[in-house]
Amino acid sequence: MTAKPYPDSYYAASANQAFVFPSLSESIQADVCVIGSGITGVVSALKLAEQGYKVALLEAEQVGFGASGRSGGQAIFGWACEQSYLENLVGQESARHFWSIALEGLAHTKQRIKDYQIDCDWCDGMAHLGMKARHDHALQTWYHQLQDNYGYNSLTLWDNDQVREQIDSPLYTSGLYDANSGHLHPLNYTLGLVAAAKSAGVDIYQGSRVTQIIQGESVTLKTVAGQVQAKHVILACNAYLEGLSPYLESRVMPVGTYIAATEPLGEAKCWSLMKGMAACDINFVLDYYRCSADHRLLFGGRVSYSGAEPRDLKAIMRAQMIHVFPQLRAVNIDYAWGGYVGITMNRAPHFGRLANNIYYAQGFSGHGIAACGIAGELMAEAIATTAERFDLFTRIPHRAFPGGRLLRTPALVLAMAYYRIRDYL
Template identity: 50%
Template sequence: MAVLNHNYYQATQNQQITCPSLQEDETADVAVIGGGLTGISAALNLAERGHSVVLLEAQEIGWGASGRNGGQIVPGLAIDQIALEKLVGREDARALWDFSLRAIDTIADRVAKHQIECDLRWGYLHAAVKPRQVRELQEWQTQLAELGHSETRLLSKDALLAELNSPRYQAALLDPKGGHLHPLNYTLGLAKAAQNAGARLYTRSPVTQVTPGQRAQIKTATGSISAKFLLLCGNAYLGGLMPAISPYVMPVGTYIIATEALGTDRATCLIGHNAAVADLNFVLDYFRLSADTRLLFGGRVSYSAITPTNLGESMLRRMRQVFPQLADVRGEYVWGGNVAITRNRAPHFGRLTDNVYFAHGFSGHGIALTGLAGTLLADLVDKQAADFDVFARIPHQKFPGGQAFRTPALILATAYFRLRDFL
């Protein structure tokens, strides 16, 4: 029986980050709200460039999506490239694709530079469940080649079995540029690097009030920060702190189960070359092997902020639909958390004032893009806006219905896509 809310990543974290809570009034060049990958990356970049930086986190470093997600590294944005072209034009869409590859390179560079032990592995399988999706993969491979990304391989069902031993999939596109890692250990490694560079990190310090101005004023219950610049990096957990941007993102619950250790032979028979995997359904399954040979299997979503009942058992059933040979395998961990989605599934970057900037709404593609977002936010502080503005030009709409009705509206829309997946 899986243990509800027992996070496998927390159980296997390989370092502790010691951060005090804010207890006094301080000044800084830059204040950052949010101790996940976006905020930590921004703090690290800024500290390395000589800025004085204070970061405030309401819980612990990596407590939110950065320490709970599937750990999957995926090229591109969550929005389809063709749909992105319709929003921003071919030139910007191509630039955004290139940025996503730069974001992945940033992960590799930081892991090497800061010697972060986070089980980084390369290889990604986009798996088709039905014949229509096989055609989509063929079209996608052509699109990727046109973008200069010609390293992918389309695996037919017979060839796929050597890489992914499941009867569920019709084909898959193997992308060597994607991969996976232990997200909490990666986040903690970046946080330690930020501290070493001089950033001041405060945890258990929820922000209660923000007052923009020539110097932004940020208050907590026990202290305050006065800063020339403020970076908003709370993503799904920013809540209503900044009402001007909160309607553009929706917190969505997603869930993962970790099996008992399978052993090397059995694990290798499931996923031959240790790639990360996700299917092409709207409400998708995604999974990978951990360093200690467990299957980490993610799926389910909750738009109501209510954890589904019998979550561990329902996740095991989904896993066994993909891998019936694991009928005897127990689940040992099951956990979840919120990610922030936007209506068009593209990340939402922008400025609230001349010195208050934000980046959020990565819609499930945050492992790589958050690191790039932190870099671009630091560039913006340094008056280098060109790359940030490519993201800022993506048009966004608020979720309809306001606070009272936007969740029911989204549940109805998702029900349509669930039915489409089923049919």
């Protein structure tokens, strides 16, 4: 099976290394088989290989082909759902454990970059931006909750004047800046992890889509031309399950989101737009953006539920970018691309097991850079030592998207139309 090429993105054009891995064409055995070569899968494979496990990693396309290689690149504290929501779901004590694990994921992301010397353009700082009085109040509440209840002291609140000093756009009325969060080149980060996993002895196969999982004390994973027998399996497919597990697929929705990269603007122009940080508004359907190491604006947003990329994507993304930054009206768009983010009904992470020896982690809902890494670590930890921290996530209740596989997308379109109207109002 031939792996698809990477999408024509700025990330693919600026990738700093490339790999050629074989397709699986025989029957092999492993202690652990990992399905998916995004951040989640590669981190879990790397951690287990470093502890002496024989690990096989199967990727349907090229390594880092999915969200890990084409996302907005923001590494953000916490989870996609707010801590107050987690408290309502699982109680304050469990919510505190989840918070600590999320911060660990962010810290370990930075540490991995140092430990494996990954060249991925890490920059500190992330701003969440308000656009109306309701947003201003929400950011103030968020700030006080995290500082007072969780002792998180990396945050700074910006009023109208302060946010205009930091983000040169007429749209924003307030901001919540986190010095602990940051941003990076997601494909180069993922490829750096792949290089580390390869060096640690992980057997990696591209163009090797898993077509069937046969459960048992020893799990059999079949591909088009081969199979793996493994004691443990890690499912790290997220929005790219494509029929592999109907149960998991019913609880995560692949939502298309899109990014444009401008022509190079120069360091001074980028700094005038935003002071080195990443940023996003707090609308339900949000815009997010940052400047690249070669001084382009990477501007993301817009969503699609049909699976089809919008026509004339460059023009659509350019129009929204100019809405936020009118001073960029004369700037050209060099790249525009999209990919799927996997969201859950409640925006909380969905971790668990399909069987005692089959682990999964999905539904990062836009917080994948840091959360995917800690998910991979927790699954490796569950296999190698203790599952206590991983199994904690099974306390979070998850429901299937209504309508089944055929009707869940139109049902979500209707629901999201409501939230878009709410954003505009």
